[in-house]
Amino acid sequence: MLAPHQHRFLILADGQFGPLTSKTANSCIRYFPERIVAVFDRVTAGQTVRDVLGFGGSIPVVGDFARGLALGASAVLIGIAPMGGQLPPEWRGWLKAALERGLEIWSGLHTFIADDPELGSLARAQGVRILDVRKPPPELPIADGRAAEVDPYVILTVGSDCNVGKMTAQLELRDELVRRGVRARFVATGQTGIFIEGWGIAVDAVVADFVAGAAEQLVLQGAVDADVVLVEGQGSLIHPGYSGVTLGLLHGSCPDALILCHQATRDYIGDYHGREPWVRIPPLAELVEIYERAAAPVRPTKVIGICLNTFDMTEAGARAAVAQAAADTGLPATDPVRFGAGALAEAIVREAVATR
Amino acid sequence: MLAPHQHRFLILADGQFGPLTSKTANSCIRYFPERIVAVFDRVTAGQTVRDVLGFGGSIPVVGDFARGLALGASAVLIGIAPMGGQLPPEWRGWLKAALERGLEIWSGLHTFIADDPELGSLARAQGVRILDVRKPPPELPIADGRAAEVDPYVILTVGSDCNVGKMTAQLELRDELVRRGVRARFVATGQTGIFIEGWGIAVDAVVADFVAGAAEQLVLQGAVDADVVLVEGQGSLIHPGYSGVTLGLLHGSCPDALILCHQATRDYIGDYHGREPWVRIPPLAELVEIYERAAAPVRPTKVIGICLNTFDMTEAGARAAVAQAAADTGLPATDPVRFGAGALAEAIVREAVATR
Numbered sequence: 001m002l003a004p005h006q007h008r009f010l011i012l013a014d015g016q017f018g019p020l021t022s023k024t025a026n027s028c029i030r031y032f033p034e035r036i037v038a039v040f041d042r043v044t045a046g047q048t049v050r051d052v053l054g055f056g057g058s059i060p061v062v063g064d065f066a067r068g069l070a071l072g073a074s075a076v077l078i079g080i081a082p083m084g085g086q087l088p089p090e091w092r093g094w095l096k097a098a099l100e101r102g103l104e105i106w107s108g109l110h111t112f113i114a115d116d117p118e119l120g121s122l123a124r125a126q127g128v129r130i131l132d133v134r135k136p137p138p139e140l141p142i143a144d145g146r147a148a149e150v151d152p153y154v155i156l157t158v159g160s161d162c163n164v165g166k167m168t169a170q171l172e173l174r175d176e177l178v179r180r181g182v183r184a185r186f187v188a189t190g191q192t193g194i195f196i197e198g199w200g201i202a203v204d205a206v207v208a209d210f211v212a213g214a215a216e217q218l219v220l221q222g223a224v225d226a227d228v229v230l231v232e233g234q235g236s237l238i239h240p241g242y243s244g245v246t247l248g249l250l251h252g253s254c255p256d257a258l259i260l261c262h263q264a265t266r267d268y269i270g271d272y273h274g275r276e277p278w279v280r281i282p283p284l285a286e287l288v289e290i291y292e293r294a295a296a297p298v299r300p301t302k303v304i305g306i307c308l309n310t311f312d313m314t315e316a317g318a319r320a321a322v323a324q325a326a327a328d329t330g331l332p333a334t335d336p337v338r339f340g341a342g343a344l345a346e347a348i349v350r351e352a353v354a355t356r
Numbered sequence: 357m358l359a360p361h362q363h364r365f366l367i368l369a370d371g372q373f374g375p376l377t378s379k380t381a382n383s384c385i386r387y388f389p390e391r392i393v394a395v396f397d398r399v400t401a402g403q404t405v406r407d408v409l410g411f412g413g414s415i416p417v418v419g420d421f422a423r424g425l426a427l428g429a430s431a432v433l434i435g436i437a438p439m440g441g442q443l444p445p446e447w448r449g450w451l452k453a454a455l456e457r458g459l460e461i462w463s464g465l466h467t468f469i470a471d472d473p474e475l476g477s478l479a480r481a482q483g484v485r486i487l488d489v490r491k492p493p494p495e496l497p498i499a500d501g502r503a504a505e506v507d508p509y510v511i512l513t514v515g516s517d518c519n520v521g522k523m524t525a526q527l528e529l530r531d532e533l534v535r536r537g538v539r540a541r542f543v544a545t546g547q548t549g550i551f552i553e554g555w556g557i558a559v560d561a562v563v564a565d566f567v568a569g570a571a572e573q574l575v576l577q578g579a580v581d582a583d584v585v586l587v588e589g590q591g592s593l594i595h596p597g598y599s600g601v602t603l604g605l606l607h608g609s610c611p612d613a614l615i616l617c618h619q620a621t622r623d624y625i626g627d628y629h630g631r632e633p634w635v636r637i638p639p640l641a642e643l644v645e646i647y648e649r650a651a652a653p654v655r656p657t658k659v660i661g662i663c664l665n666t667f668d669m670t671e672a673g674a675r676a677a678v679a680q681a682a683a684d685t686g687l688p689a690t691d692p693v694r695f696g697a698g699a700l701a702e703a704i705v706r707e708a709v710a711t712r
Binding site: 208 | 498605650
């Protein structure tokens, strides 16, 4: 357990702080704003976090890293994910300055900062921790179906694309289910979820043969003393770069049900660093079919609800999009951040009881 | 390039030498028997390789590792893949003995032998190489569709399960196409293919986010001066442990066509270290649909032929199975090892010309 509640963070999001470009930063701001002293970004410096994201209150955005360090943080949290995950050279100076002041580094990059000779030895010399939360645990198993045998009702979020709200949907559902007295457990499968929850495995950083095994191990851990296990989804079955991670997670976690997540205004798979949009996102009903068919040969499951991300729409537009998604799929739909997760939580309780 | 043709190998296959249990050993024996001095296996010791496998001639199986070392090998090749890929403790003594005699170690295990403190430093002291061919290259890209833009006709083998002949099908097709004057290039995506061909990437050992990127990079490399690129497939979309690797390879390699491989007598996915059979293999026509549907949202492709593995059937049974597979799918079918790859090679040339 990482104990994020014991820290105060300076978030590094230089050059990329924005609603769609700083996913890790934004989710940390949404789920533990009281622990964030500032965001470092030279582009939006001078504004507040709410000015940039539409939420997050008066947390300042600073354009000078040293000034950010002076605001009382105990750790620097890396809040953006450069394509490929490599450590940009400019960051080295900032991270050295942080370590020299005794601040921990919390990173979810594919490049492990503790393995960097200069930064790693500086951390050891200073006696401070570098937490590379994407580093997988040793000795993961090959999946063999044990996740199907746990008692709780297991739900996995799946999506039309990366960065559409698969983690947020589960966190909102968890909170809503807990309010209703259900022992709901969130299972983090990515770096941001681990930052928020304090444990988990970033399955996209696991050696490919062991992705399903990692998912299985997480479900077994999450199932202890739980009624409902909410597994954070990753990627998309139609994402050319990350689809393998998605399928490994789907087959390894053996979910009883899926919740399909989508950003209502998105028509094409994103994330193509400068290349033309290429993969068109099919209609929601077709996505439901794609996921159910992919799961079926291993263990049948079904989509039981839709979570739309409508952050960039008007209130009326968002309501219409949610109604349309429900009509198109015949499933309960909501934007859990904007309209709450009540309807979906009800559907989950109903399904979980019906199948147990 | 590893230059396997410059070596003579002692193959380590202790306790697992057999038609279905020593996949790497068997393929090396099939494709470079003249370079193999002996197989080490205490169970089948005293027999010849042909006694055990049905092919491979008079290569001896020895039950004493030291005796095997004395037969003139220049390298030990690890020919079996323990579940999970860990280095069994008993092997340590054998590998030390080999290194002490100056033999190289060729390994495709997930556990990198060169990283073992004792064996690694012994190899350095002796000035001999340990080749961990499953170790991925640094700096792999995230796939972004460039494999779709190469000039050659790209074919990927896909399968009903692991260990059904996806690599062998491509090697047989390569040889048949080359005989017909086609510049056909085999692209290895697993440790055995790398042993045989001397280059490639074991995509199942790549960090999950980069599987599709590794496949893309391999296709770009294989495409140079080639008319047809034959990509070795991995796993199966319906294998609970490895399906993610399969989907990453499918989306990353952007194949123009697929060849579906199946072992005719297999009804269930194997590889469950002691657990009950669980995932039933659907009919071939359904598998064709599963693969074509999984590819379609990213880049449509189609199955153009069937390769059956009939090693455990009578000649008449094998002919009937091949005819049935062709009838069930409406596609050309063969067992390329038993009946040759001629019909499939013709289909490939026809398709490649028609689409270029």
